[in-house]
Amino acid sequence: MKDTRKTRRTPQSTDAGRQALTLAHAAQALGEALEFKYPADAVLSKFFREHHALGRRDRALIAESVYGVLRRLRWLRRLAGDGAAPRQLLLAWLSRGEGWTMRQFDGLVPNEERRWIEALKAVDSSGGSLAERADLPDWLCERLLGTYDEQGLLQLAQSLNRPAPLDLRVNILKLGRDAALARLRESGLDAAPCPLSPHGIRLTGKPALQKHALFLDGSVEVQDEGSQIIGFLTQPKMGELIIDFCAGAGGKTLQLGAMMRSKGRLYAFDIAERRLARLRLRAARAGLSNVHPMLIAHERDARLKRLTGKADQVLVDAPCSGLGTLRRNPDLKWRQTPEAVNEMVARQRAILEAAAKLVRPGGRLVYATCSFLDEENDGVVDAFLATHPEFVALIAEDILTRQGIAPGTGERLRLSPLAHETDGFFAAVLMRVQL
Numbered sequence: 001m002k003d004t005r006k007t008r009r010t011p012q013s014t015d016a017g018r019q020a021l022t023l024a025h026a027a028q029a030l031g032e033a034l035e036f037k038y039p040a041d042a043v044l045s046k047f048f049r050e051h052h053a054l055g056r057r058d059r060a061l062i063a064e065s066v067y068g069v070l071r072r073l074r075w076l077r078r079l080a081g082d083g084a085a086p087r088q089l090l091l092a093w094l095s096r097g098e099g100w101t102m103r104q105f106d107g108l109v110p111n112e113e114r115r116w117i118e119a120l121k122a123v124d125s126s127g128g129s130l131a132e133r134a135d136l137p138d139w140l141c142e143r144l145l146g147t148y149d150e151q152g153l154l155q156l157a158q159s160l161n162r163p164a165p166l167d168l169r170v171n172i173l174k175l176g177r178d179a180a181l182a183r184l185r186e187s188g189l190d191a192a193p194c195p196l197s198p199h200g201i202r203l204t205g206k207p208a209l210q211k212h213a214l215f216l217d218g219s220v221e222v223q224d225e226g227s228q229i230i231g232f233l234t235q236p237k238m239g240e241l242i243i244d245f246c247a248g249a250g251g252k253t254l255q256l257g258a259m260m261r262s263k264g265r266l267y268a269f270d271i272a273e274r275r276l277a278r279l280r281l282r283a284a285r286a287g288l289s290n291v292h293p294m295l296i297a298h299e300r301d302a303r304l305k306r307l308t309g310k311a312d313q314v315l316v317d318a319p320c321s322g323l324g325t326l327r328r329n330p331d332l333k334w335r336q337t338p339e340a341v342n343e344m345v346a347r348q349r350a351i352l353e354a355a356a357k358l359v360r361p362g363g364r365l366v367y368a369t370c371s372f373l374d375e376e377n378d379g380v381v382d383a384f385l386a387t388h389p390e391f392v393a394l395i396a397e398d399i400l401t402r403q404g405i406a407p408g409t410g411e412r413l414r415l416s417p418l419a420h421e422t423d424g425f426f427a428a429v430l431m432r433v434q435l
Contacts, residue, residue: 226422324424
């Protein structure tokens with residue numbers, strides 16, 4: 001007689017089966033990210049939408065593993081081989097990067113993979129080229145060596161390979177930082193003041209903020225501390241006419257509007273209607289009535305002429321390679337190319353040229369990027385100053401010191417995760433002295 005009783009599964013076997021499936025999902029997501037057709041965050045968002053049954057812990061393991069491999073891709077390929085498949089890179093990351101023991105792989109991988117992992121654990125990971133040790137593409141390593149010596153470059157690269165903290169900016173139009181800190185702590189979050197920004201709060205871990213009351217009512221916004229410092233260089237005042245020439249997602253626009261106490265006019269230019277539509281919603285949530293989003297076709301748009309020579313402050317948060325954000329977007333170093341950077345530099349020069357025309361005599365022009373590359377930073381500013389005697393450089397450190405901020409960076413702002421625990425930022429402050 002056939003035994004129809006079901007085999008009873010133990011909790012351990014159930015957990016192992018679930019984790020093995022999660023690893024399979026992680027390898028699949030990693031394979032899609034390694035095609036480098038789209039940003040990694042977009043790849044993961046799409047993947048999670050398509051696999052909506054995944055739990056929060058599963059999603060966290062998948063996301064952290066994908067980003068871990070992207071950060072240390074050259075090191076992992078040295079360990080696992082240049083032709084390693086996404087699953088092999090994933091297992092290499094878990095065993096060598098995350099330090100999983102062989103016991104943690106019990107029930108998750110077949111015997112053949114166990115033997116492969118055991119051999120991988122014995123592989124010597126020392127040596128290799130400087131670019132391999134820095135987990136950077138060769139071209140980027142060569143360009144950064146123009147600014148850093150070998151040891152400095154390795155230290156910078158190591159800091160970029162660590163996950164970024166979660167920073168918030170308090171909307172001072174609604175409440176003070178101390179009050180925001182108290183409310184965040186009351187809700188169980190580990191929150192502390194940011195070291196540099198007077199409006200910044202740093203959270204421990206990666207808590208979900210989308211449903212927090214302070215986020216929902218616009219009292220806090222997610223914004224890296226380094227990004228906040230750019231706003232203090234602009235130093236907007238109530239009643240002024242301010243222009244955010246490349247508003248993008250609008251984080252700095254909202255900061256400037258709050259610093260203006262929603263008094264005056266703050267124009268936010270961008271070439272993407274979708275971004276401006278989102279900015280309108282965020283500005284309303286933040287309680288700002290002085291933000292005026294404006295869609296432009298390009299930096300030479302005829303609609304800009306009516307603002308020529310009228311702006312008190314113009315912020316050019318220029319489109320750039322984004323290499324200062326590698327802690328958050330590690331795929332950028334593999335997706336970016338030297339040709340794309342060269343094209344970006346030409347665009348940055350054109351944008352700065354156009355933005356400068358809007359500044360009144362005595363007004364301020366702030367040029368900023370989230371890049372470490374000299375050609376996007378000093379190269380653009382120096383070329384501009386060489387052909388525009390009507391502008392003079394101001395000392396960024398003096399402007400910040402007067403506001404109680406002391407990053408110690410000299411005439412031009414240079415922030416990095418190595419020195420400041422922020423994303424990498426560059427900024428130069430210029431003043432128009434004549435028409």
